[in-house]
Amino acid sequence: MRIIKIFSVISITAIISGYCDRGGDLFDAIISKNTDKAEAALKSGYDANCTTTDGVTPLLAAVNGKDISMVELILKYNGNPNTTYGGASPLYFAAIANCVECAQKIISYGGRFLADPVQISYLKNYKHTESAFWQSIISKDSKKN
Secondary structure, three states: OEEEEEEOOOOEEEEEOHHHOOHHHHHHHHHOOOHHHHHHHHHOOOOOOOOOOOOOOHHHHHHHOOOHHHHHHHHHOOOOOOOOEOOEOHHHHHHHHOOHHHHHHHHHOOOOOOOOHHHHHHHHHOHHHHOHHHHHHHHHHHOOO
């Protein structure tokens, strides 16, 4: 069992265990922004949709790191662009991190903005989410939730 800090934005500690079989190596690659190591892990059978005991997926960790190359790699290996953490999709976390390129890549793979009303309200704490780009995503997909 390994304990690693993943989401600085929401300050959670993820415990890598059986939920993410051998996933520690994949998460280590994501956190260190080593796309070659991450791709080798994914090619060898690591699950792009595995979750830590806290529910963090590789895609969420890559979005948190604002690493567009890693986001694209995970999506290429069938990472789910609509998986949720606490009810919020990777697009929600891209909005918090202000990673426009991450959001664009997630959308290109069919990602939607999923969040509950409290989470959407929380975005008001982030001035950058008032931009036309973020508002178009938040308002468009929020109506579908």
